Amino acid sequence: MATFLYRLGRLSFRRRRIIVMLWVAVLAAIGIGAMSAPGTSAGALSVPGTQSQRAIDLLQKEFPQASADGATARVVFEAPSGQKLTSAANKAEVEALVAKLEKSPQVSGVTDPFTSGLVSKSGSIAYTQVSYKVAQADVSGAAHTVQTEVVAQGEKAGLKVSLGGNAVKDKATSKAAELIGVGVAAVVLVITFGSMIAAGLPLLTAILGVAAAVLSVTLATHFFDLASSSTTLALMLGLAVAIDYALFIVSRYRNEIRDGHEPEEACGRALGTAGSAVVFAGLTVIVALSGLSVIGIGMLTSMGLASAFAVAVAVIIALTLLPAVLGFAGMRIMKGTLLTRRMKALERGEGESMGVRWAKFVTRNPVKVLAVSVAGLALLAIPAMSLEMALNDDSGKPPGTTQRIAYDTLSKGFGPGFNGPLTVVVDARNSDDPKAAAQDAYTMLSKLDDVAAVRPPSFNQAGDVALLGAVPRSAPTSEATKDLVGEIRAHGTALHQESGADLMVTGLTAVNIDVSTKLSDALIPYLAIVVGLALILLLLVFRSIVIPLKAALGFLLSVVSTLGVLVAVFQWGWLKDVFGVDQTGPIVSLLPILLIGVVFGLAMDYEVFLVSRMREEYVHGAEPTQAIVEGFRHSGRVVTAAAVIMVSVFSGFLLDDAALIKSIGLGLAAAVFIDAFVVRMTVVPAVMALLGHRSWALPQWLDRILPDVDVEGEKLRHALEAEQEAEQTDSAPEPVPVPAGVAAGVAAGVHAGSDGHSVPHAFTGVRASDDTAAPAPAQQAPGKTRGLSRLKQRLARGGDTTVPADTTESETPVRRKLLKNPIRRS
Numbered sequence: 001m002a003t004f005l006y007r008l009g010r011l012s013f014r015r016r017r018i019i020v021m022l023w024v025a026v027l028a029a030i031g032i033g034a035m036s037a038p039g040t041s042a043g044a045l046s047v048p049g050t051q052s053q054r055a056i057d058l059l060q061k062e063f064p065q066a067s068a069d070g071a072t073a074r075v076v077f078e079a080p081s082g083q084k085l086t087s088a089a090n091k092a093e094v095e096a097l098v099a100k101l102e103k104s105p106q107v108s109g110v111t112d113p114f115t116s117g118l119v120s121k122s123g124s125i126a127y128t129q130v131s132y133k134v135a136q137a138d139v140s141g142a143a144h145t146v147q148t149e150v151v152a153q154g155e156k157a158g159l160k161v162s163l164g165g166n167a168v169k170d171k172a173t174s175k176a177a178e179l180i181g182v183g184v185a186a187v188v189l190v191i192t193f194g195s196m197i198a199a200g201l202p203l204l205t206a207i208l209g210v211a212a213a214v215l216s217v218t219l220a221t222h223f224f225d226l227a228s229s230s231t232t233l234a235l236m237l238g239l240a241v242a243i244d245y246a247l248f249i250v251s252r253y254r255n256e257i258r259d260g261h262e263p264e265e266a267c268g269r270a271l272g273t274a275g276s277a278v279v280f281a282g283l284t285v286i287v288a289l290s291g292l293s294v295i296g297i298g299m300l301t302s303m304g305l306a307s308a309f310a311v312a313v314a315v316i317i318a319l320t321l322l323p324a325v326l327g328f329a330g331m332r333i334m335k336g337t338l339l340t341r342r343m344k345a346l347e348r349g350e351g352e353s354m355g356v357r358w359a360k361f362v363t364r365n366p367v368k369v370l371a372v373s374v375a376g377l378a379l380l381a382i383p384a385m386s387l388e389m390a391l392n393d394d395s396g397k398p399p400g401t402t403q404r405i406a407y408d409t410l411s412k413g414f415g416p417g418f419n420g421p422l423t424v425v426v427d428a429r430n431s432d433d434p435k436a437a438a439q440d441a442y443t444m445l446s447k448l449d450d451v452a453a454v455r456p457p458s459f460n461q462a463g464d465v466a467l468l469g470a471v472p473r474s475a476p477t478s479e480a481t482k483d484l485v486g487e488i489r490a491h492g493t494a495l496h497q498e499s500g501a502d503l504m505v506t507g508l509t510a511v512n513i514d515v516s517t518k519l520s521d522a523l524i525p526y527l528a529i530v531v532g533l534a535l536i537l538l539l540l541v542f543r544s545i546v547i548p549l550k551a552a553l554g555f556l557l558s559v560v561s562t563l564g565v566l567v568a569v570f571q572w573g574w575l576k577d578v579f580g581v582d583q584t585g586p587i588v589s590l591l592p593i594l595l596i597g598v599v600f601g602l603a604m605d606y607e608v609f610l611v612s613r614m615r616e617e618y619v620h621g622a623e624p625t626q627a628i629v630e631g632f633r634h635s636g637r638v639v640t641a642a643a644v645i646m647v648s649v650f651s652g653f654l655l656d657d658a659a660l661i662k663s664i665g666l667g668l669a670a671a672v673f674i675d676a677f678v679v680r681m682t683v684v685p686a687v688m689a690l691l692g693h694r695s696w697a698l699p700q701w702l703d704r705i706l707p708d709v710d711v712e713g714e715k716l717r718h719a720l721e722a723e724q725e726a727e728q729t730d731s732a733p734e735p736v737p738v739p740a741g742v743a744a745g746v747a748a749g750v751h752a753g754s755d756g757h758s759v760p761h762a763f764t765g766v767r768a769s770d771d772t773a774a775p776a777p778a779q780q781a782p783g784k785t786r787g788l789s790r791l792k793q794r795l796a797r798g799g800d801t802t803v804p805a806d807t808t809e810s811e812t813p814v815r816r817k818l819l820k821n822p823i824r825r826s
Helices: 002-014 016-035 051-062 088-102 141-156 176-193 196-220 228-258 263-295 298-334 341-347 354-364 366-386 402-414 434-447 479-499 508-542 546-571 590-619 624-655 659-696 700-705 714-731 740-748 788-797 808-820
Strands: 072-078 107-110 125-132 160-164 422-427 451-459 465-472 502-506
Touching (some): 002 016, 002 714, 016 298, 051 422, 051 502, 072 088, 088 107, 088 125, 160 402, 176 196, 196 228, 263 590, 354 659, 366 546, 422 508, 434 451, 434 465, 479 502, 502 508, 508 590, 624 659
Antiparallel strands (some): 072 125, 072 160
16 A cells, blocks of 8 residues: 555646646536535434334324424413413414414414413413424425514514424534634644744645535435434534544645655655555544444435545545655755754754653553553543433523523423423224223323323324323433333333334423434444444554554543543533533533544544554664654654644534534534543553564464555555665676785775775776766666655754765765655654
């Protein structure tokens, strides 16, 4: 692979204009296609095969007028202080608003609060349920306009009117998090490289890659129904990994330039080494995200596949467009006009970076460092044992929004359970007495302690399927409501044995409970699939048993520690004021499984970037401890910069008002911080220092079976050495026979070279005088070491190094050093 990527890097560098024009053409074509695409949908959750979904399917067939899968809205009315809605004036106003809702587009039915018993005992609060013929994603702008007009008209009459339910349009989300992320990334890149050009290239290619991915996802909506969250996750992850991959390759390219290679050669070598790591890092992310499709939830499948596609685009951009842009930048990428005095000293090889000092500290004290790190992570993980999960509802909306006001008002007037009523379906098609079976279900529901109200059964035209309603006393996301749904379903088993009728519970609350249960049950299988496939990939990359196992165990430590942080803040309320959390509750069910997919991919990125350089040094002869230190010397700064960028991007979501977005932001930021700085840069080197050579051990039988993908570029190094030696042999002058009388003179012409070996003067057949000019050196192969002295002189003029005059004797040791190990840094 390294050889192929080496050639691809040089080709993209040489043909940079063609590569850039091709990418511009691709972007234009995708953009034109996306303009006419229908766009993403809201992505309602559904889990085929669950009881709630079977009940919805039955209702669509037997009660088409009920629009079982349609969107719903609750319009809550509250009388002015000291008044009641049952007064003549207020009642007339509420009835006028209800009539307006009945005429709204796409509405299938509206309940009258006064005839349906939807007025509170105090008479000051009432609500109406609005059912739509279409799903949440298809509610039209005209229908939303009517909702807004009803609120405005009611408030004009002195009533407090608020809207809840999934048919209500959410407030447009702010793009502040993305803008903050890009801004922080720019600052970190400038600090890392000390150059505006070097910092700008990763941002430029990342933005182009994200644009291509998002436009492609939009284009795909011509053929697939994709959730709107698919684009959001693809944008977030695509931007994150694209900056990481470009950062890694640009850093390696600059190192190769400093080692004395011409820009085109440096680009090839950077892609052959760092590019290989990027490919396998990208593959691990793609595996983790694609694994979301095995859970069986459509929205998660679309999110995972869209994000995996965005990562694939980021890898392709890094391997093709980035080398082409490097070709346009040329040597200007080496201008470090923004470097600090310390960074300039490090560039000259003076002193040690913080990463090197940290690596030496860890390798000197591996047992103590490992014990402290694991103990700290274990303490953070303790709250995860109390993890509770549920899907979010209107109680999690930001304070002050109409949904949150409607939820709180309804809870005040009727109880929290009215925000999540249950729909109970009695399928009596196989029963001898359907009406008796429905009546038994009604009686059973009325006797349950946690049921606040029960609606009598209504039958379909055939009279063999009944529809009932039950309102819990507890909140929709509470454990009590979850237990109530389980209790009703347990009574359904007894009802089936007695009458042959099937009882099913559905409705938004029941669907959410079923989805949460499905997600909880899928956590362990998903972890097994993702970790198993990634272990195989890492086994190919590092050709070691220990390294993949250590990477997977470190990831598990990161995940449980992050879940502990989330439980402590959002469930227990620790530091909730610091993070702006106004109320505690269960963790959103989607978050843990998304956290696993996203963080696993990013964690393996850092693992590959850091450990691949350690393996490269180890393969080239370094001792295990020295290989660890050298890995930090070359990759520690890059991994640190990448992690800081990720933490900053994800922390930007803490500025959002919604509890769901806050939890996602805190979870991802904490996970990246823990994994990058505690696990990858502390636990990993400590374990490797303790194991020594055993870290890289691989059984011989497995070594023979596994293909050698050459991530560290060892095959590439040997191929370049052989090619250069062959070219020098072909270009060497033919030896001229020396007469015997001249032998003594020849012997006298032998002198000690600068590398400590005996180096003869060139044979000319005639003894040359001291002032005779030496023959010109042989023509160098294009793109290898040609122009080496000219390049070093340019660097010397920039103040980076001092190069001797361009003479044959002064250049020979340099050339030999490069031929000895052309990839390893000097």
